[in-house]
Structure formats: structure tokens, C-alpha cells
Amino acid sequence: MAIPFSYSLRNLWTRRLTTVLTASGMALVVFVFAATLMLAEGLRKTLVETGSYDNVVIIRKSSNSEVQSGVDRAQASIIESQPEVARGSDGRLLLAKELVVLINIPKRESNKPANVVIRGIAPASLLLRPQVRLSEGRMPRPGSAEVIAGKSIARRFKGGGIGETLRFGMRDWTVVGIFDAGTTGFSSEIWGDVDQLMQAFRRPVYSSVSFKLQDVTAFDQFKQRVEGDPRLTVEAKRETRYYEDQSEAMAKFLRIMGITLTVIFSLGAVIGAMITMYAAVANRVVEIGTLRALGFQKMSILAAFVMESLLLGLLGGVVGLFGASFMQLITISTMNWQTFSELAFSFTLTLDILWKSLLFSVGMGFVGGVLPAFRAARMNIVEALRAS
Amino acid sequence: MGMGNGNPPIVEIVNLSKSYRRGSQTIPVLEDITFDIADGEFLALMGPSGSGKSTLLNLIAGIDKADEGTIRVGGVDITSLSDKELAAWRAANVGFIFQFYNLMPVLTAFENVELPLLLTGLSRSERREHVALALQVVGLSDRVDHYPAQLSGGQQQRVAIARAVVSDPAILVADEPTGDLDRVSAGEILQLMDRLVREFGKTIIMVTHDPRAAEKARIIRHLEKGILTDIDGQPASPVAGS
Numbered sequence: 001m002a003i004p005f006s007y008s009l010r011n012l013w014t015r016r017l018t019t020v021l022t023a024s025g026m027a028l029v030v031f032v033f034a035a036t037l038m039l040a041e042g043l044r045k046t047l048v049e050t051g052s053y054d055n056v057v058i059i060r061k062s063s064n065s066e067v068q069s070g071v072d073r074a075q076a077s078i079i080e081s082q083p084e085v086a087r088g089s090d091g092r093l094l095l096a097k098e099l100v101v102l103i104n105i106p107k108r109e110s111n112k113p114a115n116v117v118i119r120g121i122a123p124a125s126l127l128l129r130p131q132v133r134l135s136e137g138r139m140p141r142p143g144s145a146e147v148i149a150g151k152s153i154a155r156r157f158k159g160g161g162i163g164e165t166l167r168f169g170m171r172d173w174t175v176v177g178i179f180d181a182g183t184t185g186f187s188s189e190i191w192g193d194v195d196q197l198m199q200a201f202r203r204p205v206y207s208s209v210s211f212k213l214q215d216v217t218a219f220d221q222f223k224q225r226v227e228g229d230p231r232l233t234v235e236a237k238r239e240t241r242y243y244e245d246q247s248e249a250m251a252k253f254l255r256i257m258g259i260t261l262t263v264i265f266s267l268g269a270v271i272g273a274m275i276t277m278y279a280a281v282a283n284r285v286v287e288i289g290t291l292r293a294l295g296f297q298k299m300s301i302l303a304a305f306v307m308e309s310l311l312l313g314l315l316g317g318v319v320g321l322f323g324a325s326f327m328q329l330i331t332i333s334t335m336n337w338q339t340f341s342e343l344a345f346s347f348t349l350t351l352d353i354l355w356k357s358l359l360f361s362v363g364m365g366f367v368g369g370v371l372p373a374f375r376a377a378r379m380n381i382v383e384a385l386r387a388s
Numbered sequence: 389m390g391m392g393n394g395n396p397p398i399v400e401i402v403n404l405s406k407s408y409r410r411g412s413q414t415i416p417v418l419e420d421i422t423f424d425i426a427d428g429e430f431l432a433l434m435g436p437s438g439s440g441k442s443t444l445l446n447l448i449a450g451i452d453k454a455d456e457g458t459i460r461v462g463g464v465d466i467t468s469l470s471d472k473e474l475a476a477w478r479a480a481n482v483g484f485i486f487q488f489y490n491l492m493p494v495l496t497a498f499e500n501v502e503l504p505l506l507l508t509g510l511s512r513s514e515r516r517e518h519v520a521l522a523l524q525v526v527g528l529s530d531r532v533d534h535y536p537a538q539l540s541g542g543q544q545q546r547v548a549i550a551r552a553v554v555s556d557p558a559i560l561v562a563d564e565p566t567g568d569l570d571r572v573s574a575g576e577i578l579q580l581m582d583r584l585v586r587e588f589g590k591t592i593i594m595v596t597h598d599p600r601a602a603e604k605a606r607i608i609r610h611l612e613k614g615i616l617t618d619i620d621g622q623p624a625s626p627v628a629g630s
Contacts, residue, residue, distance in 0.1 A: 002506075003506070004495075004499070004506065006494075006495070006499070007492065007494060007495060010494035010495070011494050013494075014493070014494050286488075286490060287490070287492055287493075289490075290484070290486070290490040290492075291492075291503070292451070292475070293449070293451050293478065293484050294478070294479065294484065294503055294504050294507070294551075295475050295476060295477075295478040295479025295480070295482075295504065295507050296475065296479075296507065297472060297475050297476075298471070298472075298475075381451040381452070382446050382451055382452050385451070385486070385490070
């Protein structure tokens, strides 16, 4: 049988100051680790939730995003006539030919301009995106210089609030409504009538065509046919896939940066834990000798000290995660380099991040504790007992 | 020859030698020791510092390795056991009493006494019974939940003795058990050890400097520069009957 668990636990409690200091070092590292994963997850979630699985986005081949894409009217009409496009209850096609343009408008707080997506929408646009809901005001009247703004835009950009006006495309546009798109990327967009916007920006082509599939499983067959059609130079993606691709580079960058940073930081924390555990072993040489004399095997001593270090790591992990969980209250807004537009998202804590962080912290405890534990286990009994 | 009580020997030591290496020098500590300790004996090992008495005690207790010779305890040749086997053997056969008690400061008196029982197959309730009995024998039934720091030196040594006897080992080894105690406490500890021999039939091997402690023992053996001598200072005959 092993040395009781309470022996390890109470030794940590006995030297609580050292325990707290060492665990704090680990907690900081876990905090950074969890926070960067939460950031990457928040970004991913925001962009992925923007899309629906049964919607298809069509953009020009090889263009990574709607901003770089162009689909001319003739091609848009061919897509419109495909049999996979679903129809609404009123018999009209659930298909929207949209325009996406970037403009820059100043922020409310800093007065610094930032890129914002302007989306020219069709009547079906709202039907395709049930997560988007008008929360204030009304929809823009077709043929008028009216727009609606996402709630992030309304809050953070000058002229984005209801009743205010925005100037772009050499015209003034009145904000007549605010829409709420939850945590999705649409919340950082401004929507107006596609025909008005195409005129204002002198764009002869659409940016993308989106539609709902009549049969969710028909996507592959549709994609194959459309992409092989010599009249078309387009690429079809499921909307979820499309937005996931958009977040990929940035989420990857955040994850790599975060993991690199935390690995470097963790070296410090591991060394801290190692010093603490070496000191713990040095202070308890006689106890170790006594336990060995009483008949406890080397493995039991090893296990007791490794356990102590694991508990230290776990404590750091729990504290670090507790701290990181408060980051969920913070919303970050940054440039998405793939779309060159402003995007607002929150730190998101998931179960996956939770256990990864705990595993990471316990891992730090293990690495820090294993060498001191070996020293404790290999001690000569007679010499250890004589250390008193 | 150490068979003062006429019982068969429980410890049989034959041609035991041990030396330490310091740099390139080899320092002999024990030279060709041969003697027996009878079952139920209370033996005191005396001698000046560096005479090898603690080394001899450690060898009998199975926490040190001999260079030459054999030690049989209860019929088992412990010099032939591996480290792992030796640890298991100690758990079952040896009780330790140290000069500075060597209790775990983070464990209560009860938990300290329970430690050796964790190496047995006893159930939780059986362990509780054994610990309670051991603490009762040493007269500390009312100090079960106290931590070592909350006990006096004499009380701590009594907890240590309870720990030494709780798994009912055949031999108890004591290294200066009264060395850190005042006169009164030392007297109580010696009385207790005497009782363990008389009432419970334990064999005690005790290293001591204290003549009063040695007085309690029934046999005193002297070590001088690694050689066992009788009380009168004459070298003991190497083998019984020679």
C-alpha cells in the first residue's frame, strides 16, 4: 500500500507560503495558456457560427473571401437556375446575390478609422440567415439610401447608431435599423440594398451568391457540376466551411503564438516547481529515511513526492483557469487579416480548453517533481537517517 | 554468549565485516563479528563513538548492507535479500525506535502509528483496532489526534514505540532511545521497553551511551574499534563452543 495521500497534501499545506508562490507561477502560465486557446476558440466560434450547414456560398475560384471575389451577372443567373436551390414558402428562390465592399469609418472612442464590411443584400438575405434579427428600427426600403447596422457597429463606430448617417460611396446613408446577429461575424457588418450599393460603388459584379440547399445532402453533386461547368469560374463551399476557412489562419496564428509563449513561460514555472520540490526533499531527508526504514518501497516514496508535485500543478491549474474564466467577460475587436475587416469576438472557455489546461498544469507539476522525487526515492537509508 | 535467557537465538551473526570507503581509504567499522541474540532478549550495545555499534544495529535491522558474513534473523538470511525484499522484510519483522523519534510532523499520533500497518493487508477497521491497542500499551490513548509538535519529547518517543510495535515485529531496534530525553521521561521509556520484553516477549537491541539505559538491559555487549568485547573488556570468543 502507498504512503497516504494526506501525507502529500498536508506537506503542501504545512509549507503553504512556498506552495502558494510556486502554484501562482504555474497559475500565471496556465492563465496565458487558457486565455490564448480561449481567444482562438472565440474567433473560431464567431466565424463558424456565422454560417449554416445547409447554405452554400459561391465565390470566384481561388478567391479566399467574398472581398476578393467577383461573380458577374451572367454567372449569377446560371447559378440561380440550378435545381438544388431551395424555394421559400412564397415560392421565391432562397438565393441572394450579394455585394461585399470594405470601407473605413472612424471608431466612436478613438476617432481612428477601421475597415468595416458593407454587404449589399437581397430580400432573401435575411431568410438565409435566421440568426440575424432586426432588434431596432426597420429594414431599409429598396431603392433608398438606407442601411441597417450590426449591433457591434452601432456601438463602436461613429454614425453607426439608429437615426445617424454614414458617408460612403459619395452618398450619405441613414441608419434605419439595428440588427442583432448574436456572436456571429454579421454583427460587425452594415447591410443595405444591393442594387443601391452597386451603383454607389460603381461595381458591375456581385461578390458572392448564397443560397439554401433544397436537400442538404445534394451539396457534393452540386459542387461537382458547378465547378466543372465551363461557363462558370466559381467555387462552391458550404457556408460553415467558408467561414471556418476564414478563421483558420488567424486561429492558427493565435494558437501557435499562445503555445510558443506558454511553453517558454512554462519552463520558468517548471524550474520553480523543481526548486520547490528539491527543497521539500532536502527538508524531509530524515522523514524519507524513516519511511524507507519502516519498509516503504522506493516506488512509494517516488509516488508520494510526484503526487505532491502533481497537486501543486493542479492547484496552479485550477487558480489559473479560475482567473482565465473571467476573460469571458471581455470582447475583443480586431482586424481579421483574411477579410481585412473588423471583427468582434469574446474569449470562449470550452470543456476542451478546460481539460487541456488542467492537463498542461499537471504536466508542469510532473516535470518539475519527477527529478526531486527520484532523488528522494534513491536516497541511502542510513545516510538519510543520519541527516538529523 | 548472549543466550542469557536460555531461549533459542533469534539473531545469528556469523563472521560479519563492514567497512566504509572515504576517498581512497577504506575504514573498517566491523571486523569479523560473530554472536547470537536470544529470542526475548533485551540487549544493550555500548561503546565509544565510531566503535561501529550503530552500524551493527543498522545491519541487523536490514537498512545497511554487510561486506562479508551472514545475518540470520528468525531463520532468514537477510544478507541475501534484494533491496525490495529487504524493505518488505523490515515492514514485517523490525520495529524502529530512533533517538529523535522520527515521527512524520504532518501526521497525527494515530496516523504515525498506522504507517507500518499500511504495508500489511489489514482492513481499515483492523488497522484502527491495532493502532488503538498500541497507543493504549504506551499510555497515549488520549493523544490520538495530536500532532507530534503538540506532544512532549517523552510522549513523542512513546508514539514512536507504538509505531514500532503496532505490526507486532519480532525484533525492535533502538538507537539511543533516551538520548534526547530528560531523566524522568527516559526512565519511563526504559520502563516501557522493559515491559515490552517481559510482557510481550519482544527482542530489543538497543544502542546507547547512557549507563542507566544499559542497566535496564539484561545483557550488555561492548564494541571497541569494530570488535565485540565482553563486559570485562576481553574479546568474545568468535564461535560458541570453541
